[in-house]
Amino acid sequence: MNETILLAILTIITAATPLVFAAIGELVVEKSGVLNLGVEGMMLVGAVSSFTAVHVTGSASLGVLAGMFAGVMLALIFAFLTLNLQSSQVATGLALTIFGIGVSALIGQPLIGVAYEGLPKVQIPVLSDIPVLGRLFFGHDILVYCSIALVIAVSWFLKRTRAGLILRAVGDSHDAAHALGYPVIRVRYLATLFGGGCAGLAGAYLSMAYAPMWVENMSAGRGWIALALVVFASWQPSRVLFGAYLFGGISILQLHAQASGTINIPSQLMSMLPYLATIIVLVLISRDQGRIRRNAPASIGKAFHPTT
Amino acid sequence: MYRKTVLAKKLLAAATGLLLTTFSGILSADDPFKIGFVYVGPVGDHGWTYRHDIGRQAIEAEFGDKVETTFVESVPEGADAERVIRKLASSGHGLIFTTSFGYMNPTVKVAKAFPKVKFEHATGYKRADNVSTYSARFYEGRAVLGTIAGMMTKTNTVGYIASFPIPEVVRGINAFTIAMRKVNPDATVKVVWVNTWYDPGKEADAAKALIDQGVDIVTQHTDSPAPLQVAQERGVMGFGQASDMSAFAPDAQLTSIIDNWDNYYVERARAAMDGSWASEDVWAGIDSGMVDFPEYGAMVPDDVKAAADVIKESIVDGSLHPFQGPIKDQSGKVIAEEGATIDDGTLLGMDFYVEGVQGTLPK
Numbered sequence: 001m002n003e004t005i006l007l008a009i010l011t012i013i014t015a016a017t018p019l020v021f022a023a024i025g026e027l028v029v030e031k032s033g034v035l036n037l038g039v040e041g042m043m044l045v046g047a048v049s050s051f052t053a054v055h056v057t058g059s060a061s062l063g064v065l066a067g068m069f070a071g072v073m074l075a076l077i078f079a080f081l082t083l084n085l086q087s088s089q090v091a092t093g094l095a096l097t098i099f100g101i102g103v104s105a106l107i108g109q110p111l112i113g114v115a116y117e118g119l120p121k122v123q124i125p126v127l128s129d130i131p132v133l134g135r136l137f138f139g140h141d142i143l144v145y146c147s148i149a150l151v152i153a154v155s156w157f158l159k160r161t162r163a164g165l166i167l168r169a170v171g172d173s174h175d176a177a178h179a180l181g182y183p184v185i186r187v188r189y190l191a192t193l194f195g196g197g198c199a200g201l202a203g204a205y206l207s208m209a210y211a212p213m214w215v216e217n218m219s220a221g222r223g224w225i226a227l228a229l230v231v232f233a234s235w236q237p238s239r240v241l242f243g244a245y246l247f248g249g250i251s252i253l254q255l256h257a258q259a260s261g262t263i264n265i266p267s268q269l270m271s272m273l274p275y276l277a278t279i280i281v282l283v284l285i286s287r288d289q290g291r292i293r294r295n296a297p298a299s300i301g302k303a304f305h306p307t308t
Numbered sequence: 309m310y311r312k313t314v315l316a317k318k319l320l321a322a323a324t325g326l327l328l329t330t331f332s333g334i335l336s337a338d339d340p341f342k343i344g345f346v347y348v349g350p351v352g353d354h355g356w357t358y359r360h361d362i363g364r365q366a367i368e369a370e371f372g373d374k375v376e377t378t379f380v381e382s383v384p385e386g387a388d389a390e391r392v393i394r395k396l397a398s399s400g401h402g403l404i405f406t407t408s409f410g411y412m413n414p415t416v417k418v419a420k421a422f423p424k425v426k427f428e429h430a431t432g433y434k435r436a437d438n439v440s441t442y443s444a445r446f447y448e449g450r451a452v453l454g455t456i457a458g459m460m461t462k463t464n465t466v467g468y469i470a471s472f473p474i475p476e477v478v479r480g481i482n483a484f485t486i487a488m489r490k491v492n493p494d495a496t497v498k499v500v501w502v503n504t505w506y507d508p509g510k511e512a513d514a515a516k517a518l519i520d521q522g523v524d525i526v527t528q529h530t531d532s533p534a535p536l537q538v539a540q541e542r543g544v545m546g547f548g549q550a551s552d553m554s555a556f557a558p559d560a561q562l563t564s565i566i567d568n569w570d571n572y573y574v575e576r577a578r579a580a581m582d583g584s585w586a587s588e589d590v591w592a593g594i595d596s597g598m599v600d601f602p603e604y605g606a607m608v609p610d611d612v613k614a615a616a617d618v619i620k621e622s623i624v625d626g627s628l629h630p631f632q633g634p635i636k637d638q639s640g641k642v643i644a645e646e647g648a649t650i651d652d653g654t655l656l657g658m659d660f661y662v663e664g665v666q667g668t669l670p671k
Contacts, residue, residue: 007520015513105350112352115556118541211508211534213556216350218532220507251510255517258500259467261667268503 006132008256013144014210016248018043018202018219020147022226023233023240024154025198030230031158032191033171035301037093038078039199040223041100046071046203048104051111051214060119064143064204071200072193074100079192083185086303101217111214118212119143141209143201148241150198155237167191171297174304184304199223228278234285235295247274341403341581343367344396345379346389348408353506355531355550356567357381360407360430363569367577375577385410390417397422403580405573406430415439426580431476433656435587442572445593446476447483447655448623449565451630452594452601453547454487455619456562457495457525459612460545461488464495467518469528469535471505473670475658477529483630484527485664487619497665498523508534519544525562536560545607552602561605563616568600591652595624631655636663 022039029036050067054060078096081087119141127138158164170177170187178184202222207214225247233239254270285296345364349357364377378401380392389411396404397418405428406415412432419427419439427439435441457466466488470477485497498521500514507530515526515535519542526546528535533556539546540557548554548564572590579585592598601620604613622628633644638661644650661669 004520008517011513011516011520015509018509105352109352112354112358113555115537118537206509211512211532212537213508213533215354215506215508215532216352217506218508220504220509222509252513252517255500255502255514256521258667259498259514259517259521259523261498266670 004256006135008252009136010140012245012249012252013140015252016244017144017147018205018210018222019226019229019244019248020151020241021143021202021205022199022223023229023244024147024151024237025195025202026226027230027233027235027237027240028154028158028167028198029191029195030300031171031235031297032167032188033174033297033299033302033304034079034082034188034192035089035093036075036078036096036192036195037090037227038074038096038100038223039195039226040219040221041097041104042071042074042196042199043203043206043219043223043226044100044104044217045074045107046200047207047218048108048111048203048214049200050204051114051116051207052107054116054208055111055114060208063208064201067204067207068197068200071196071198071203073196075192075196075199078196079189082303083188083192086305089301089303097223105216108214108216114214116208116212119209143205143209146201151237151241158237168297172299174299174302178304178306184306188304199226202226225274228274232274232278232281234281235297247277250274340374340376341371341577342399342401343375343377343577343580344401344404345377346383346392346396346404346406346408346411347379347381348383348385348410349506349531350382351379353531354533354553355506357407359550359567360405360569363573364405366570367573370574371577371581374581383411386414390414393418393427394421397425402426403428403577403585426585428576433589435589437587440576440586440588440590442588442590442592444567444596444598445591446565446567446599447479447630448593449599449601450480450483451487451623451628452616452619453527453563453565454484455491456608456612456616457484457527457547458488458490458492459615460562460608461492461495461523461525463522463524464492465521465523466495466497467515467521467523467526468497468499469511469514469518469526469530470499470501471530472503473501475656478661478669479655479658480529481665482658482662485662486635487630489664491615495664499661499665499667501670502530504530506531508532511535512538515539515546516542533557545605548602554602554605559605559607562608563604564602566600566602568597571597593623594620637661638663638665638668 026039046067049070050063053066054063078092081092082089121139121141124138127134166182167187170184174184229240229243232243250273251270347357351357351361368377383389383392393414403426407430409431412429412434415427415429416434416439419436423438429441431443432441468481488495502510502514511530511532512534515538518526524544526535526539528549533553536546536553536557540560545560545562548561550567552564554561629649631650633648634646635644637643
């Protein structure tokens with residue numbers, strides 16, 4: 001039984017990692033006052049690009065880079081439209097998702113039916129052989145470690161660095177930040193591109209490690225779960241990590257419960273749980289003004305025009 | 309969303325599109341016969357829609373310049389479908405295939421308005437003078453897979469990744485289980501419902517969960533090759549779905565069920581062109597070629613191959629029906645006596661598990 005639990009945890013880690021990447025990126029974007037609903041589209045384009053790169057070059061690291069690059073490119077379109085041309089962030093983000101679905105399908109056409117054996121796992125000679133802990137902490141693919149390091153780095157950046165403070169200032173009041181001489185547009189550009197890179201990385205994880213293949217629309221709504229996660233985490237990096245493992249954990253344990261035939265919870269209920277949890281958190285934080293003020297970026301989704 | 313399939317015809321079609329629509333009644337015999345397809349998923353799903361599109365390509369290969377095919381992919385089942393079907397019907401298509409269950413009512417509705425256009429609706433049950441229905445007896449294929457699984461499982465537990473608890477899927481689980489237990493009465497099936505036709509990540513997770521619970525063969529009624537990839541990685545075996553998935557898991561795919569619409573589509577197109585088309589209800593199995601198989605995987609021993617071939621042949625010659633008694637449900641109640649078979653009506657509404665399936669059927 002212990003073996004089963006251990007294996008279940010290993011599965012949860014793979015299920016949670018793409019959510020961690022996408023959500024931590026979107027968290028930084030939202031902290032800078034930009035709401036990019038195009039996560040799903042950026043993930044898909046990241047997934048197809050990394051798979052293409054791996055297929056053509058055979059190099060996993062180039063694959064990861066290609067995924068990130070593609071995500072950044074899509075975010076660049078979004079940033080230009082919303083930050084320079086002042087288009088609505090919500091509408092542009094939705095359009096970006098639809099665009100991402102289409103363009104990834106187009107790029108991916110020749111890749112259908114192509115197989116890839118998956119990202120290599122990191123095996124550390126002695127440590128990986130420790131009975132339980134060894135398999136729990138070592139022997140994952142490199143991106144799993146990256147995702148956790150990224151959360152720690154983002155947390156440190158937002159709370160402990162001057163640049164992080166500026167980013168939060170821009171997200172809370174772009175007019176005040178502008179008056180103080182901070183480059184609002186540039187900060188938001190960088191944050192948006194970072195978010196795109198993370199979403200691309202999440203996509204790369206999907207097509208290279210989670211289910212190593214390319215099929216159209218393979219993210220299957222994970223971009224939306226990531227968006228929900230950011231709110232669920234009330235814009236706190238550590239809670240993003242917790243939330244991703246919680247959401248991933250619930251869906252995996254539900255499958256295990258079915259397979260073992262012990263507990264019978266409708267699986268439809270499980271698929272709506274992340275969103276239900278997000279709605280509950282939204283209700284809770286909007287009842288508590290202090291919490292909103294502490295964490296939620298005050299000028300999220302608002303267009304900034306430097307001349308007004 | 310719209311894609312014309314023959315590139316060279318693209319410009320011509322665009323330029324003459326308006327004329328064609330206006331004068332579609334007086335087209336000369338030299339104009340290609342237009343055939344439309346409505347797909348529920350993307351052609352790149354490597355599963356259900358992909359196989360229908362292969363069927364469309366078979367029509368093009370057979371008739372060449374005499375036909376022009378159009379397809380519309382990822383059409384949601386509902387109001388959008390009616391609009392798409394109506395558009396195809398009004399733009400000079402003489403034969404329209406609507407390839408998902410949820411297109412049933414829109415198809416029948418549009419068919420009423422276009423009595424001269426012929427419609428082929430997959431997996432439905434509503435027909436009209438100009439609406440045929442067609443489907444495949446995939447459960448016959450499941451019986452072949454079940455036989456192989458029963459002979460090859462060492463843990464005597466087989467995992468089944470299921471999409472939605474509808475009769476089509478339940479029928480597959482039962483046919484698989486019955487055939488498996490005929491060759492191995494100790495074997496049981498664990499079912500995991502994922503509530504999606506298509507989510508590679510979730511399908512992979514389900515496969516992992518099943519393997520962690522001790523199954524050594526995974527079969528699926530969802531569309532992506534992800535479960536087979538997991539099987540390959542974990543060193544267990546599995547079956548492909550809808551198409552040959554051996555490229556994804558060369559060491560894991562025992563065999564697969566291939567949805568093969570090619571012959572049916574070509575014949576229906578031919579009938580529509582020569583005027584012999586009539587409304588029919590087709591539910592065909594292995595004998596028609598609609599339920600097809602790739603080569604066995606290299607790991608399948610000869611005796612298993614032979615046993616599976618016997619099942620295929622007996623189903624084709626009618627000496628075996630996958631739902632031939634004695635069949636008991638989970639509670640042990642006899643559903644079909646020795647020698648009796650479950651009739652098509654019960655099969656089409658199947659809502660219970662047979663003996664040997666673990667867990668309870670979600671309703």
